[in-house]
C-alpha cells in the first residue's frame with residue numbers, strides 16, 4: 001500500500017483556498033498513491049472563534065469534495081479532519097473516503113485539547129474510527145488522541161493494523177510528537193501514518209515532521225518543518241511478523257488488569 005501524507009500549510013479560516021491547495025497536491029501525487037492523508041482541520045485551521053460561520057454544515061461540502069477527488073484520482077483519502085456543524089454543535093471530524101467515492105468512516109475527535117481552547121468551541125466525539133480499505137484495517141486518530149494509549153490500544157485490540165494520525169501539532173512539543181508516535185507504533189506493533197500540518201497561525205508555529213513508522217519502530221519517512229509530501233510503501237504482513245516475534249498481544253494479562261477497574 002503506497003501512502004502519501006500532505007504536510008500542507010493551512011490558510012487561516014479560508015476553506016476555499018485550502019481546497020485549492022489539496023487539489024494541486026492531488027494532481028501531483030495521487031497517481032502513485034493508494035492512500036492520500038491530509039492534516040487536522042485542513043479547511044479552516046484553528047480559527048475557532050469563527051467556526052460558527054465557516055464550519056461545514058453536516059460536513060456535506062467536505063464529503064462531496066473528497067468523494068469527487070477520490071473518484072477522479074482513483075485514490076483512497078484519509079481526509080484529515082474538518083469542523084463539522086450539526087445544529088448548535090461543532091465537531092472536529094475526519095472522513096475516510098474510498099476510491100469509489102463512498103465515505104466509509106466518520107470519526108470525531110474524542111479528546112479535546114484544552115490548551116488550544118477546543119473544549120470552548122467544539123463537542124467531543126463518541127465513536128471509534130475503525131475502517132477497512134483494500135482489506136487493511138485502519139484507525140482514525142486525531143492529534144491529542146495519541147496521548148491516550150488506552151484509546152489507541154482499544155483500536156489495535158479490535159483489529160487496527162495502521163493508525164492514521166492527523167494533527168496540528170505545535171513545534172514547541174515536537175519531541176513529544178515524535179516520541180509518542182514511535183511509542184504507539186512499538187507498543188501496538190502496528191504501522192503509524194501521521195500527517196501534521198506545517199506553517200503558522202496567529203497563535204502557534206506547527207511542527208511538520210509527518211512520519212510513517214513501521215511496527216518495529218523504524219521510521220520509513222519523515223518530513224522537515226516545511227510544507228512537503230512524505231511517502232512510503234507499507235507491507236501489511238509486517239504487522240503479523242512483528243506480533244509473532246514478540247507476542248505482546250498473547251502475553252497481555254487482562255484478567256489481572258481488572259483489579260484496578262474495581263477501584264474506580
Ligand SMILES: O=C(O)CCC(=O)C(=O)O
Pocket residue numbers: 112113116142143144145147168169170173176
Ligand atoms: O498534545 C499536544 O501537545 C498537542 C495536541 C494538539 O495540538 C491538538 O490536539 O490539537
